[in-house]
Amino acid sequence: MRAIVQRTLGLAWVVPALVLVGVFVYLPLVQNFGFSTLKWDIYSGDQEYVGLDNYAKLLDDPIFWSSFGNNLLYAVISIVFQVFGALLLAALIESIRSDRWRRSLRAIYFLPSAISLTVAGLLFYFIYEPNLGPLNHALEAVGLGLVDQSWLGQESTAMLAIIAMSQWQGFGYSTLLFAVAIQRIPAELYGAAAIDGTGPIRRFVHVTVPLVREMTGLMTMVTISGAFQVFNEVMVMTSGGPNNSTQVMGTWLYRSGFVRNNFGYAAAIATVIFVITLGVAMAQLWVTRRRRVEW
């Protein structure tokens, strides 16, 4: 009996965390499903149950689909740079002998990740600016003046310009994590490879890549999940314009709810984001579990 009381008292340690996460993370998540079945004007307070109408509207909404496409594009490009690019870069850095250079390069590359996406977004807003920005001037200087343009002002280039900024901002963080994973590889394995006379490329393919597999898997999932939650960089640089060409699901949700006052519809978009990020998280758990069994 006393033991049971003791154990129950032990719950006091986890109650604060559970309450915070339960009330402010899980509860809204559940409420969101309910809200997504409403037609809801937040200013007048009018609510009307409409069933799955919001989801049906979503399927017919071309801007929703182009937002989804932009998130997808974000994910694909980010995987190229923040997973494969970062892994290669980390391997290059870790092959440097000088401790000082290794550390300095890692720190320099990480630097943009320390500053906020807002600062980075504003900074690139200026960099892309046609008259003031260094990008057009740099292109002119190397004789590519013809491709000069208002990078964020045109539908064809705006999304790619935002994604490019995001790669600049984020690649150092994943490079750092890959560098840490590579450092964990026992030196003997590289030693053995060196005795066999294998070159650096084969060492990378046969030793580094297989042994950082778990980090690669984790980074892939984190990158995909992050790409479907993008908000800040788009909001700061274009707010979804020009002509909704840079709208992503996060900004379309915001616009639908807070600008167009259609909160039920915004909640439906939130559900889609939830399903995608949950799916990615489940895939992540499944992959790591399978690997554990293998070992």
Place this chain on the structure above:
Amino acid sequence: MVRRLSFLGVIARVFMWAFLLGLAVVVLYPLLWMALNGFKSNAELFGNPFALPVDWSFANYQKAWNRGVSDYLTTSVLVTVTSTIVTVFVSAWAAYGLTRVAIPFNKAITALILGGLMLAPTVALVPLVKMFQAMGLYNSFWALLILYTAFRVPFTTFLIRAYMIDLPREVDEAAEMDGAGRWTAFWRIILPMSKPIITSTVLLHVLFAWNEYLFAMVFTSGSGVQTLPVGLTSLMSKHGTDYPVVFAGMVIAAVPVVLLFFFGQRYIVKGLADGIGK
């Protein structure tokens, strides 16, 4: 070991260094450009956006400061400091319970707390707005404190828990032999032993809270409760033609976290490595 470099090896090395240093320039140049522009006059910025400032004037900083940056900075510091303390304390508290106290449903509770890691803030946005309006906390410092804490407790607990699991059991036994209660063991023994991970999580949370934008933008609108990231965007829209002032504001927002990163780099890397590497 004698290393012989083949001709091809030398070429590869040259290319590698050219690439690594080129990339460093691509990363650093925009930041340098930003820092320099904060010192220029508007005419100078448009006339010659790439030159060094002519007279290194701090006038833009003064203007930015007077046009709201001092308020944004105060709010940012307040939200960052309080949410860091609460988040790290609640997380360490939970991590201790999960790793060293026999509590019922331990596995399920761990899964619930860490499961919060997977949920995107955007998904909860609409209900949270409604909830905070109902509580009368919309557009207040409290909204940000609560949200930053609730959404970061999972990650912070995850990192601290991974560290505490590895602390030897004998420590707890020794504490019990000395008749120390749970609280004393936590406060006097386990927490001091966890100093490295506590430092890491403090730094990571500061980076997060200082830079957070989505919640700050949606949950605060009036002046006096806006943080720097949101304040900067309103500085931009209000003084859109006075770009150097905006640059000065950006530098003010960036400098603290850049310094923090330089001095705390070791802990940030180590904390992430210990938690995520497992």
